Amino acid sequence: MNDTALEEIDAGLILAAEECPSDKFEGYHSFSPFDDVIIRKLSAHGPVLLRGGRGSGKSALLIESHRRMRATGSAFSIYMSLRYLPLLQSDGSEYIGHFCSLLSKAISAELLTQGQSVEFDFAEDEVALQISLAKLARTLDKRVVILFDDAAHIGREKPLEVFFDLFRTLSSNSTSCKASIYPGVTKFGVRFDVFNDSTVIDISRSDVSGGDRYFSDVLRTRYPTLANRDIFSDRLTPDTFASLLGRAVVGNMRAFILACNRFDGKTRVSIPDVNSCLLNMAEDYYWPLMEEVAPKLGVYEPLVGTATSIFEAIMEHLCRPLRQTSRIIAQDRVTIHRNIVSQFSKVFEILEYLGFMAKKEASRGMKSGGRGPVYAVNLCSLLEQVPTKRLTIEMIDEWIAAKPDLAEIHSSAGTFSAFVMPALAPENELGILGKDVEVLAKSRAYPYGLTEDKIARLKAAGINTVQELAEVPEARLLQIDMVGPATVKRMQDVVQQAIWM
Template identity: 50%
Template sequence: MADDLQEEESGLLLAAEECPREEFGDYHSFTRYERTIIQRIMAHGPVLLRGGRGSGKSALLIESYLEMKRSYSSTIVPIYISLRHLPLLRFEGVEYEAHFCRILAGEINKEFRRVGAASFPITRDVGALLQALEANAREMQKRIVLLFDDAAHIGRERPLEDFFDIFRTISTSRISCKASIYPGVTKFGVRFDVFNDATVIDISRDERRDNFHEIFVEILIKRFPQVYRKISSSRSIAVTDFCRLMGRAVTGNLRSFVFACNSMNEFEALGYPELTKCFLSLSGNYFWPLLEEVAPKLGSYEVLVQPAQEIAHIIFSACARRRVSYVLVHRDIMQRQLKIYEILEYAGFVSKKEASRAMKSGGRGVIFSVNLCNLLEMTPGRRLTSELAQNWIDGTDEPFELRDTNSDYSRIEVPVPGVEQDLAILGKPIATLTKSNAYPYGLTEDKVGRLEGAGLDTILAVAEAPDEVILGIYGVGQANLRRIRDVVHQAIWM
């Protein structure tokens, strides 16, 4: 049992929100650029923090929360609220509001007990919630800062309108609201004006910036010292170039970078042959399976995953033939198929760099950088050389231009998404979450068997089961419970 638990706990942390607060500083560091973002989050006024999967949104929110506790305890009461609660995905309107108010009031109570404040009333009404928040802020003579994490879910967009309505309602001079969202979030509701009712901070990392590599160097030194030493002793590639290349390879995604570095521990030395193996392994065993993982989370948009795969193949094949690492997609395509590109961006296949650029062939389009791991897989010879790596690091190539007139592209059939529906992931067997390419952070077969033996045979059943039910299973302790919860949450939420 101890070995089984050690095996589970020795893996990577799934996400920042799963990291114990007392260990958060051991696993996270922030560049000067990110520190400026944290300062903007901590400032007065509502803020929306926008970034893709694994881009560091949760880490920035949590660090802002911890920093406010450290530096402004006499003037600010910060409250971090994870919105990973099933009712918030499954209901809307009055029911959503009631569940939201209950969850928020519970988290406020926890923080108020920590600072010795009076208990906060549990309410199902937003108006009563706001009155209570204002009254407490006046009594304590402090500003209350609410940091909402995982507020958005691409697969269930209707409840988002309810969230942003509440967000706008409870944002006042004494109550500051902050929330993390994905680039694909567009349904803000009729009352919320994203340009006037909040400051939007985009945190995507652009490889064209001089300081692009800094965060990746810090992660390498702090979390992967063995890999850092191997790169430092390499005769073929410098640490800075390695971090620029690998950061560029995963389109600036921190979680994917961590996963890549973890896979490099197996190599005795690191040079271009090992990087070639790493890139190809990530393409086949990490990025393509990500679309398989994402599909059942997308609700009515699940039907778009197949055409997204086909479009990705066209883009990577064309870029590989032309030896370029950027694609410029005509705006007519983007207007019709925006959700497909949001799915590809979420899964780390592409990363938007410019919203509008002139095309040589006429018109304007959106420019994306492409994932170098998938690009290498399509490149003739499938071998990373110092010359190819330097071209990618420099990033000076002209983009491949994608238009409707592309014959392969015009043959792709794109179905129309239906009405919103429950996420397919909820009805999947719990065995779906066994460790695999699609779920690299998954559960062991032993834990899956124990859950199934207790009658918890679907992801929904485990997600809805009270802690005491799971702890009542023989061989499942507190650490196992936390791991099970983390994996299930990661499977459901985007």
């Protein structure tokens, strides 16, 4: 297949904003009034941390902030993805050296792109970087805004302490640092106080009640044919359809887009069609996430089995009343006692990051005493455990409106009594790096993975592992027969997806 055809196929498979070509970004992304508020905060003075799970839209918001600042000239902004393998494999002064070099190159490239006849003084350490940034702000007579994407990798938390130390050091009256992080980041370092040294913005959108039309707006913009009332059955409307899918995936934008893709081009959509979509999402989207994420969790890789078992136990707890009582609609939100969450904290972080659950409240009183956070669960996995596996309009109405009362899991309950946190090694490299490139084949885990032919060509060229593919120069890839620029881009994208969260 030639590169042109490959590029056309990839157009429907862009899963991450940072992988979207700049000339196509506007066509693939739209932003609500709620998003506009966040974008303004990302463009304003002061350090900001943008917190959200995988695929929640963090990168899109950072990139759009950069695009708007570049267009208006209100500040000199730099969007910088920290998807750089040496940063994952280093710490301390080595990490700082890589970081300063990357940022210096990114700033120089942005100056060139914007046609600024200003040279940025290359910096090798944080002190030199501070001085160079201050000089740049004076020369341009503008604030400098640095947007760090993919700053946090859940599998390697140790270098995060160095990053947040740099984040705090570089923030000044003339330089504003912003960064995207995942829920549950814990190792901020001793010098960085997350709430005093930054503004934290959560971008979870799993609540769709109260007249929120966010997902309806996305549907009309991205899938105008699905916003047509005529294609829906009598008891289903475009707004209900959009709200249900948004709630089903607990507000995760990437999962929402993938769910909508299953209906694109359909001339008729009914509740049984939505039923099938949710069940299929549970089977070929959510569970493959566990398979995909396991080898990139580093020291936390042994927790994947525990995370799977705990989530299954939560689902069983929510659906038990359907089998034992007269309840006909499963509870979709649960309060879990804080002692349990504390005991399995990293497991809950993994589940929240992957979009299996979304934390709705940090603490709520429980009927039996004590307090705990409230989690909303994804409706795809919930419906999979409902005895009938049948979606009804009554379920749709109640889940969208968040009507069912909260389930509770108490500290004295036996729900989690059989689970023990496995021992973790003090340090562990990401398992994905040493795996054969065959793991990058097109599959449920890697929807835009590599073909057997391309994997065979890589091996013939002596590129056998994921790490070797991640580190090989682009020029060497282009020397491989039947490998052109679009194929190289595809290889780089799938490697990024494999290594990064």
